[in-house]
Amino acid sequence: MDIQLPQIIFQVINFGVVMGALTYLLYKPIQKLMDERASRIVEGQSAAEAALAQKANLDESKRKIEREAEKKAAILIEEAAKKATEIKREAVEKARVESQAETSKLKDQWQIEKHQLTQDMRQEMIRAVMTVTQKVIGVKLDEKTDAKLIGDELSKLMK
Amino acid sequence: MSANLHISISAEPVFHLGNLAITNSILTSLIVSTLIISFAVAVNWSLTIAKSTKKIGTLQNLAEFLVEGLYNLIQSVTNDHTKTRRFMPLIVAYFVFILCNNWFGLLPGVGTIGFKEVAEGEEQVVLLQQDLSLPVAQVQASETKPLEVAEPNQVSNTTTEIAETNVDSEAKSKSPVFVPYFRAGTADLNTTIALAMITQFAAQFWGLSYLKFDYIKKFINFSSPIMFFVGILELVGEFSKVMSYAFRLFGNIFAGEVLLTVISALVPLVVPMAFYGLEIFVGAIQAFVFSLLSIIFYQVATLGHHYE
Numbered sequence: 001m002d003i004q005l006p007q008i009i010f011q012v013i014n015f016g017v018v019m020g021a022l023t024y025l026l027y028k029p030i031q032k033l034m035d036e037r038a039s040r041i042v043e044g045q046s047a048a049e050a051a052l053a054q055k056a057n058l059d060e061s062k063r064k065i066e067r068e069a070e071k072k073a074a075i076l077i078e079e080a081a082k083k084a085t086e087i088k089r090e091a092v093e094k095a096r097v098e099s100q101a102e103t104s105k106l107k108d109q110w111q112i113e114k115h116q117l118t119q120d121m122r123q124e125m126i127r128a129v130m131t132v133t134q135k136v137i138g139v140k141l142d143e144k145t146d147a148k149l150i151g152d153e154l155s156k157l158m159k
Numbered sequence: 160m161s162a163n164l165h166i167s168i169s170a171e172p173v174f175h176l177g178n179l180a181i182t183n184s185i186l187t188s189l190i191v192s193t194l195i196i197s198f199a200v201a202v203n204w205s206l207t208i209a210k211s212t213k214k215i216g217t218l219q220n221l222a223e224f225l226v227e228g229l230y231n232l233i234q235s236v237t238n239d240h241t242k243t244r245r246f247m248p249l250i251v252a253y254f255v256f257i258l259c260n261n262w263f264g265l266l267p268g269v270g271t272i273g274f275k276e277v278a279e280g281e282e283q284v285v286l287l288q289q290d291l292s293l294p295v296a297q298v299q300a301s302e303t304k305p306l307e308v309a310e311p312n313q314v315s316n317t318t319t320e321i322a323e324t325n326v327d328s329e330a331k332s333k334s335p336v337f338v339p340y341f342r343a344g345t346a347d348l349n350t351t352i353a354l355a356m357i358t359q360f361a362a363q364f365w366g367l368s369y370l371k372f373d374y375i376k377k378f379i380n381f382s383s384p385i386m387f388f389v390g391i392l393e394l395v396g397e398f399s400k401v402m403s404y405a406f407r408l409f410g411n412i413f414a415g416e417v418l419l420t421v422i423s424a425l426v427p428l429v430v431p432m433a434f435y436g437l438e439i440f441v442g443a444i445q446a447f448v449f450s451l452l453s454i455i456f457y458q459v460a461t462l463g464h465h466y467e
Contacts (some may be wrong), residue, residue, distance in 0.1 A: 002169050004349055007180050011188060011344075011353035018192045025199035027251050029206050030219075030226045031244075137393035 118154075126150045166417055171276075172340045183339055184347030187269065191259045191344060229254060229450070236454045246457050249361055254450040255355065257345055261412055261442030264343020265435060270416065275340035317443040345412045345445075350404060355404035358453045359397060366460035373463055404452065411445050 126146050133146075170182035202215040209215055229250055233243045263269060277409045344350045367375040380386040415438045423431045 002179070007170075007182065007185060007347075007349040008177060008353045008356070010185060011350045012357060014185075014188055014192055015252065015353060015357060017257060018195050019248060021199050022252050022255060023248040025196075025203040025223055027226060027248055029203055029263065030222050031247070033206065033232075034223065085413060102252050142394040 122147075122150060122154060125154070166420055168413070170342055170349070172220055173338065173340055176463050182340040182347065182349075183273075184350055187263055187341045188260060188350060190341075191256070191263050195255055195259055215304050225255070229241035232451065233454050236451075238460050242458070242461065245365070246454060248347035249357075250450050250454060253358070253453055257354070257408070257449050258443060260350070261445060262439065263341075264346055264412065264416060264443065265419075265438055269341040269343065270339045270420070272341070273337055275335035276338045277335055318352035343412055343416065346416050348409045351405040351409040352401065354408070354434065354449070355401040358404060358456060359401050361395070361453075362456045362460040365457050369461040370463055374460070400456070404449070408449055410446055411441060415441055 003076075126143070129150055130146050170184035171176050172180035173183050173186055174181050195388045198218075205218045209219055226247075230243060230247060233246050233250055234240065237243050237246070363374075366377075376390075378390045378397075380390045419431060419434055419438060422434050
């Protein structure tokens with residue numbers, strides 16, 4: 001074993017050169033890169049945390065809006081139901097009134113028609129009776145007498 | 160295959176650059192350093208490309224894995240990001256430099272490709288392949304066996320033996336010795352001493368920069384005779400750390416090389432593979448241990464007495 005100072009010094013210089021090269025070409029750029037990456041990660045994490053907090057706020061406000069909307073909807077539904085009931089009631093009432101009016105109108109019309117028909121039938125009957133009576137008894141009755149007779153008979157029939 | 164299985168405990172000069180002998184371990188360290196710098200340049204280039212393409216390459220992944228792993232390791236010891244960032248450049252360099260040097264020594268051709276040189280009587284450990292009597296020390300050619308007291312009738316025989324021993328020793332010392340071109344950088348004590356010295360200088364530097372005058376008090380303390388003696392022990396401890404640190408790394412890596420050489424000589428096929436696996440593991444562990452111990456030294460140096 002021979003320990004030689006020049007060789008030790010040479011190796012010290014050699015190592016120094018290697019260390020310098022590794023420091024300036026490898027370690028520092030890599031460290032810088034890793035620091036940048038770490039700061040980006042920290043920024044990303046804080047941004048993610050902020051986004052999560054924002055999302056939580058949004059969720060809360062969304063729930064609040066939903067609750068309010070549900071309340072409003074319930075009120076609207078209730079009002080609409082009331083209104084619908086009212087409209088229905090009015091419509092039924094109106095229909096009832098209209099049908100009553102129509103019924104009464106039809107009744108009146110029917111009474112008129114019935115009266116008209118009765119009159120027509122009476123006249124026809126009078127003429128028929130007069131014709132028959134004239135043929136049977138050979139005497140022509142006057143219209144007043146015929147009408148009185150026929151009217152009495154019809155009244156009996158109608159009863 | 161050469162007749163002698165040659166293992167030298169010290170690095171052998173391959174050529175000279177002025178007065179400086181460039182040993183095979185220095186040559187390997189230079190190659191490893193070039194590869195590490197090339198890797199750093201490639202990573203830097205890959206980072207530049209990644210900025211524009213937004214795609215992370217394999218090199219960048221590897222570099223990030225390395226830096227992040229070591230950063231977390233230092234942080235787990237120091238628990239202080241400022242200190243971690245201060246220690247990082249040295250620790251990254253220790254780990255990469257030692258790991259690459261350890262593993263480079265396992266590559267085929269390292270320790271096996273070289274040239275033959277006539278040894279000039281240096282102290283060497285030579286393992287003979289034929290008889291495998293390990294280890295056999297080849298002493299200096301001038302040294303002779305101590306004379307033993309012999310019977311008068313045996314003197315002539317003993318003299319003959321001594322003469323033969325001298326002749327054999329001279330012949331062996333002048334016989335060509337295999338010198339590999341490459342040897343793991345960390346299998347040379349000079350490299351490990353250099354690394355240990357850097358570690359300890361850095362520990363003293365950081366100790367002084369963090370604790371100022373309190374750090375010197377650790378070594379020079381006149382408050383009581385006991386503390387003065389403790390200070391001297393601390394001072395001796397700092398020097399012994401360099402030695403223990405250097406010998407630990409050197410011993411582990413050199414022992415691994417010897418183990419691989421011997422196993423390869425005994426059973427050339429298949430069996431060495433298991434030991435190569437073991438040495439890959441040992442190389443990584445040693446780099447890790449050296450880095451971890453450095454971190455602990457720095458942390459201890461930067462803490463006051465009240466933490467000890």
